[in-house]
Amino acid sequence: MDLKQNNNTAVLVDQAPVSKSRLAISSSLPACSPPSATFSSGLYLTIPKKIPTPSKFDEINLGVFVDAMKSSSPRKNHEDINFEDASKDTNSAYRTWVKKYPSALTSFEQITNYAKGKKVALFLDYDGTLSPIVDNPDNAFMSSAMRSAVKDVAKFFPAAIISGRSRDKVYELIGLKELFYAGSHGMDLACPVKNSNSLFSHHSCIRRNYKQGKEPNLFQPASKFLPIINEVFKCLIDKTKDIKGSKVENNKFCLSVHYRLVDEKNWTVIAQRVHDILKNYPHLQLTHGRKVLEIRPIIDWNKGKAVNLLLECLGLNGRDDVLPIYIGDDRTDEDAFKVLRELNRGYGILVSSVPKETEAHYSLKDPSEVMVFLRSLVRWKNSQIALD
Numbered sequence: 001m002d003l004k005q006n007n008n009t010a011v012l013v014d015q016a017p018v019s020k021s022r023l024a025i026s027s028s029l030p031a032c033s034p035p036s037a038t039f040s041s042g043l044y045l046t047i048p049k050k051i052p053t054p055s056k057f058d059e060i061n062l063g064v065f066v067d068a069m070k071s072s073s074p075r076k077n078h079e080d081i082n083f084e085d086a087s088k089d090t091n092s093a094y095r096t097w098v099k100k101y102p103s104a105l106t107s108f109e110q111i112t113n114y115a116k117g118k119k120v121a122l123f124l125d126y127d128g129t130l131s132p133i134v135d136n137p138d139n140a141f142m143s144s145a146m147r148s149a150v151k152d153v154a155k156f157f158p159a160a161i162i163s164g165r166s167r168d169k170v171y172e173l174i175g176l177k178e179l180f181y182a183g184s185h186g187m188d189l190a191c192p193v194k195n196s197n198s199l200f201s202h203h204s205c206i207r208r209n210y211k212q213g214k215e216p217n218l219f220q221p222a223s224k225f226l227p228i229i230n231e232v233f234k235c236l237i238d239k240t241k242d243i244k245g246s247k248v249e250n251n252k253f254c255l256s257v258h259y260r261l262v263d264e265k266n267w268t269v270i271a272q273r274v275h276d277i278l279k280n281y282p283h284l285q286l287t288h289g290r291k292v293l294e295i296r297p298i299i300d301w302n303k304g305k306a307v308n309l310l311l312e313c314l315g316l317n318g319r320d321d322v323l324p325i326y327i328g329d330d331r332t333d334e335d336a337f338k339v340l341r342e343l344n345r346g347y348g349i350l351v352s353s354v355p356k357e358t359e360a361h362y363s364l365k366d367p368s369e370v371m372v373f374l375r376s377l378v379r380w381k382n383s384q385i386a387l388d
C-alpha cells in the first residue's frame with residue numbers, strides 16, 4: 001500500500017497482488033521440501049509460465065514490499081508517527097475523501113430511497129467490519145450487541161458472511177445459523193441446496209453435512225490445493241518460529257502470516273522467509289492484508305465471484321429488483337465492490353477511518369458505525385412493513 005495524492009486527497013493505495021516477479025528476493029533459505037503437488041489444467045487454475053529468477057531489480061522491490069507492509073493497516077491518528085501536524089493533515093484528507101465516498105449513515109435516506117420496492121441482500125466481511133481489529137487474531141470477537149444486530153438484520157434480508165478466515169472458524173466466531181457463510185476469501189462457500197445451478201455440477205462442488213444441520217452445497221474451487229496449502233503451512237510455521245510475535249494461521253484454502261506483533265525491524269526477515277518458501281510454489285500467490293501476508297492459490301476466484309455465486313444460489317442474480325449491499329474493510333473486499341460497481345448494481349461500503357482508494361460507493365468509519373447502519377436497516381424495513 002502506498003500513500004499517494006489523488007484529486008488533492010492523500011489516499012492509501014493497495015498494490016496489486018505481490019507476484020513472484022515483484023517480490024523475488026535472493027534466497028538464503030531452502031524450502032522445507034520441494035513442491036509435491038501437481039495439477040491438471042483445471043477450470044480455475046492459472047499456472048505462471050515460468051518461475052521468475054531473482055534480479056537486482058527484484059531485490060530493490062524488497063524495500064517497496066516492506067513499505068507496503070508498514071502501511072497495510074494504518075491507524076487513524078498516525079499514532080506510529082505521533083505528529084500533531086500529521087494528524088491535522090489526516091483529518092483534512094479524510095474530510096475531502098468522505099465527500100467522494102459519503103458516509104452510509106448520512107446517506108442512509110438516499111440508500112433506502114433506492115432500496116424501496118427492492119429485495120436487499122447483505123454481504124458482510126468479518127475482521128475489521130463486524131469485529132474490531134485486535135492484536136491477536138484469536139481474540140477477534142464480535143460484541144454481543146453486534147451479534148444481535150446481525151441476527152436482526154438477517155430476519156429481514158438474506159445475509160452472508162464472506163471472510164478470509166476458514167468457514168468453520170468464522171462460523172464459530174459469529175455463531176448465527178441465520179446466515180450463509182463463505183470462508184477462505186470465498187473459496188469455501190456453503191450455499192442453500194434449493195437453487196442448485198450449473199456451477200454446482202462442477203467437480204469443485206461437494207455435498208456434505210454442515211454444522212448448521214442442513215446439507216448445503218459446498219463450492220470449493222481450490223480443493224485441489226489443500227495438500228499444498230497444508231505443506232506450506234507446516235513450512236511457514238517451521239521457518240517463522242524464531243520470529244517473535246509472528247503467527248501463521250491456517251484458513252483452509254489460504255494461509256495468513258501475521259506480523260502485527262512482530263518488531264518492525266524484523267519485517268524484512270519475515271518478508272524474506274515467506275518469499276523464500278513461496279518461490280518454490282508457483283501455484284500460490286501472496287497479497288497484503290491488514291498487517292498480514294496472505295497466501296492463496298492462483299485461481300480465478302475471489303470475494304466478488306463469491307457474491308455473484310451466492311446471489312445465483314439465492315435466485316437473486318441478474319434481477320433489477322435486487323439490491324446487494326457489501327460491507328468490508330480490506331483489500332480483498334475490493335473485488336466485491338468492483339463486481340457491484342461493474343454490474344452497476346448494489347452498493348459497496350468501505351469500512352475505513354482513513355482515506356483509501358476504493359471501488360466502494362459509501363463508507364463507514366468502524367464496526368460501531370456498521371452496527372448503527374445494520375440497526376437502521378432493520379428500523380427502515382419495519383417502517384416499510386408498517387406502511388404496507
Ligand SMILES: O=P(O)(O)OC[C@H]1O[C@H](O[C@H]2O[C@H](CO)[C@@H](O)[C@H](O)[C@H]2O)[C@H](O)[C@@H](O)[C@@H]1O
Nearest residue numbers: 126127133134135137140163164256290291292
Ligand atoms: O476477510 P476478513 O474476515 O476481514 O479476514 C481477513 C483476515 O482477518 C484476520 O486478520 C486481521 O484481523 C486480526 C484480528 O483483528 C488482526 O490481528 C490482523 O492483523 C488482521 O490482518 C484473520 O486473522 C486473517 O486470517 C484473515 O485473512
